[in-house]
Amino acid sequence: MKFLRWLAVLVLLIVIVGGYVAYRLSQPYATFDSETFVDFAKGTTTMEMARFLERAGVIAHAWEFLAIRALEPKRALKAGEYQFNKPASAFEVYDRIARGDVFYHVLLIPEGSNMFDIGAAAERLKLFSSADFLQVARDPSMIRDLDPAAPSLEGYLFPSSYRLDRHTTPSRLCRLMTSQFREVWKQLNSNANVHDAVTLASLIEREARLSQERPMMSSVFQNRLKIGMKLDCDPTTIYAALLENRYRGVIHQSDLANESAYNTYRHAGLPPGPIANAGKDSLLAALHPDETGYLYFVLRPDGSGGHNFSRSIAEHQVATAQFRRANHRQEIEKSAPRRIPAGKKTRVRHGA
Structure with a gap:
């Protein structure tokens, strides 16, 4: 009986301890x-x-x-x-x-971002300062074997989504992004001059708003390059201003007159290097342009993001005039006071 009593006590203790x-x-x-x-x-x-x-x-x-x-x-x-x-x-x-539910930041870099955008995005995530990132991104040694003429890593920081831990350094991020570029470039299986293709792709990426227009836009730039005509690409003037730390969101006449080698309004040919980081579609467009006789393009006035392409300056001037008239009408409509339809009463609210 004693044994059974002690066994019952032991079982009870095990149940109590197990429950606790x-x-x-x-x-x-x-x-x-x-x-x-x-x-x-x-x-x-x-x-x-x-x-x-x-x-x-x-x-x-x-x-x-x-x-x-x-x-x-x-x-x-x-x-x-x-x-x-x-x-x-x-x-x-x-x-x-x-x-393995480890912590990481998701750094999303859209196509067309430049190194200034990437640095700012990393800083917002509190990974490191934009200045520290730019210091690494301005050193092209990571891609020197691929592009000996590259002035920086711009164009080779492939736009994508990156999972990063809190200990990620600017150097590690640049290595991840340039490694991703190498993978994509390998998939394209091209023998083209990497420097020129990536530089042209960056212009296409910054100008094109519709994916299907990229090969056509590529043809405009390449047609101009063939005849020695200046590219007159607005994003290159913006990039020149960014490099000089004086861009404030609007292109001024002084930007168009800037003697920077990146300003394609002043210098014929491609700029010294990419002005942004292009995605795969723009790289493909740079490598495989449409065959056209177009030399000009301007935004359509319908707000679609598409462009009117022209072969002659006369055609281009007509398309440009249409765009400006549409813009002018929109500005008037925005500034005009709202009209109240006849028979409609307005309510006046008092207080909060």
Whole structure:
């Protein structure tokens, strides 16, 4: 009888302890303020992970993490940096680390972004300062083997979505982006001069608003290059102003008269290097232009983003006049007072 009594007591104790442990492991816990980060290097042991989590205030006691490890010994725990921004149970914490739910920033770089845009985007994510990024991006050594004439990494920082941890440096980001460019360029399987193709693609990317117009726009630039005609590309004047840290959102007459080698209103031929980072479609358009006799283009007045293409200056002047008239009408409509239709009453509200 004594044995049975002691066995009953032992079973009761096991049930109580097990219930307590299950309760502790399922209760949300946090002693950090708004968020905390825990970084596990490769090779970190389970015991070390448990202690790091306890010190960071993510779990109450290291034994909780170790207890779950004993229950789930086959699940591999993943190295990396983890963000915790709300109370979570030890089970939830363990599950996140077993799934490898590591923290990363998503840096989205649209096609046509330049190195100034990329630096500003990285700074907004608080990865590093724009100035630090530009210092690395102005050094073309990463792509010197591909383009010995490149004045910087501009044009080779391929636009895409990048998953970055908090420890990403400007150098690492530039290497990721130039590596992505190399992959895309390899897919294009071209023997063309890389420098000229990438430079032309950057102009196409900045001018074209509709994807289907890119090969046609490419033909305009290439037709002009063949006859030695200046490209007169507005985005090149903007880029020249950016390099001189004086662009304020509008092209001025002084920008058009600027003697910068990037200003295609003053100098025939391509600029010294790319003015932006083109996507794959613009690279393809630079390599495979349409065969046309067009030398000019101007935006259509319908707001579609498409362009009117012309072979002669006379045709171009007509298209330009149409665009300006449409713009003028829109400005008048915006500034004109609203008319109230006859028979309609207006309501006047008083107070908040």
